[in-house]
Amino acid sequence: MSLPSFINWIDDQQSHMVQTTRDWSNINSGSHNLAGLSHMAKTLTVAFAPTGGEVEILASDPMEITDGYGDISKIELGPILRITKRPHANRRVLLCGHMDTVFGQDHPFQVCRAPKDGEMHGPGTADMKGGIMVMLMALLAFEKSSECANLGWQVVINSDEEIGSFGSARVLKEAAVAAHAGMLYEPSMPDGTLAGARKGSGNFTVTVKGRAAHAGREHHLGRNAIAATAQIISFLDGLSGKRQGFTVNVGQITGGGALNVVPDLAQVRFNVRLEAIDDQAWLLKQMDQFLNIANDQDGIHAALSGGFSRPPKPMTPELDRLFALAASCGDDLGISITHVATGGCCDGNNLAAAGLANIDTLGVRGANIHSDQEYMITESLTERAKLSALILHRLAQTSENFFSKEAK
Numbered sequence: 001m002s003l004p005s006f007i008n009w010i011d012d013q014q015s016h017m018v019q020t021t022r023d024w025s026n027i028n029s030g031s032h033n034l035a036g037l038s039h040m041a042k043t044l045t046v047a048f049a050p051t052g053g054e055v056e057i058l059a060s061d062p063m064e065i066t067d068g069y070g071d072i073s074k075i076e077l078g079p080i081l082r083i084t085k086r087p088h089a090n091r092r093v094l095l096c097g098h099m100d101t102v103f104g105q106d107h108p109f110q111v112c113r114a115p116k117d118g119e120m121h122g123p124g125t126a127d128m129k130g131g132i133m134v135m136l137m138a139l140l141a142f143e144k145s146s147e148c149a150n151l152g153w154q155v156v157i158n159s160d161e162e163i164g165s166f167g168s169a170r171v172l173k174e175a176a177v178a179a180h181a182g183m184l185y186e187p188s189m190p191d192g193t194l195a196g197a198r199k200g201s202g203n204f205t206v207t208v209k210g211r212a213a214h215a216g217r218e219h220h221l222g223r224n225a226i227a228a229t230a231q232i233i234s235f236l237d238g239l240s241g242k243r244q245g246f247t248v249n250v251g252q253i254t255g256g257g258a259l260n261v262v263p264d265l266a267q268v269r270f271n272v273r274l275e276a277i278d279d280q281a282w283l284l285k286q287m288d289q290f291l292n293i294a295n296d297q298d299g300i301h302a303a304l305s306g307g308f309s310r311p312p313k314p315m316t317p318e319l320d321r322l323f324a325l326a327a328s329c330g331d332d333l334g335i336s337i338t339h340v341a342t343g344g345c346c347d348g349n350n351l352a353a354a355g356l357a358n359i360d361t362l363g364v365r366g367a368n369i370h371s372d373q374e375y376m377i378t379e380s381l382t383e384r385a386k387l388s389a390l391i392l393h394r395l396a397q398t399s400e401n402f403f404s405k406e407a408k
């Protein structure tokens with residue numbers, strides 16, 4: 001079938017898309033690099049200006065962190081970019097991305113290599129500066145369509161996705177409630193397969209305090225925080241598999257010091273993944289019961305902090321419909337659109353929990369994300385931008401009944 005001319009326009013943008021993605025990836029925007037994130041937000045503001053949307057730069061809420069002593073403090077996060085066009089249209093789409101990467105200023109992986117063999121290696125090329133480029137080009141193309149007036153859209157690009165989106169949760173939820181369908185720009189698999197259902201996730205810390213004593217003279221007076229923590233770790237590890245798809249990953253332990261001192265402080269940090277939302281309450285109850293037993297020991301005090309940041313994202317009839325629409329757009333472009341369940345999670349989980357059906361891997365095709373081998377497949381920039389532009393176009397043409405959701 002012949003494609004609308006605004007779709008074919010995207011083909012002419014390939015070299016511009018590669019070069020701009022390269023420039024963006026060369027800006028360090030690690031989740032804690034506030035100056036870099038601010039630079040990135042300003043750069044994106046300029047890049048998105050031609051879409052004609054109203055641009056706002058919002059402050060994130062501060063994020064709570066637990067230090068090595070179990071004390072909780074708050075840290076500042078980078079800005080949120082929000083762009084809104086036709087907010088009063090009857091059909092509204094939310095497009096989301098994140099400008100932060102997992103690579104801090106002190107990480108050796110800082111610079112993009114020149115594209116070679118159809119791939120471009122660099123920090124954030126796939127996750128997700130290439131994805132933001134796909135989103136931008138899809139919007140620019142869609143705005144050339146004669147039917148664009150039927151569809152309102154909002155873009156939200158946050159600065160803290162890689163660390164759980166605690167500071168942008170409020171803005172994301174507000175945007176999810178106001179929209180009828182969601183499009184997110186995490187990378188797809190190298191072969192183009194998208195993510196369907198996603199597990200939920202939470203990060204926790206248990207801080208255990210005991211009593212210090214001389215290991216030789218008064219060992220009996222000490223209360224060993226490391227030994228108590230070891231029991232807790234063994235308990236946590238045993239929870240994996242107790243519920244369908246439920247896992248605990250003990251990721252970090254710290255504690256103790258000199259070998260002739262009974263240690264009075266130890267800490268374990270762990271990540272939980274789950275398929276069923278009820279498993280959140282189940283885990284908290286298990287932890288409560290076990291920590292009560294731990295705390296019955298003389299001189300031991302164990303406390304849990306942290307929480308669930310991403311609820312599970314199940315397949316729903318609304319999401320099935322959205323995937324079917326995306327697949328039919330793929331057919332028009334000659335690409336097959338399929339999806340698989342994954343244990344990974346992203347802002348798509350949170351938007352789904354706020355009631356917004358969303359496809360969350362509409363970004364570039366790429367791989368090895370979160371490692372210094374990250375790359376994107378350069379031809380996927382135009383390929384995926386055309387897919388998104390066509391999805392927007394189709395949503396603008398679809399009857400309002402397509403959206404079973406009542407947006408506010």
Ligand SMILES: [Zn+2]
Pocket residue numbers: 098127128161186187346
């Ligand atoms: Zn990402």
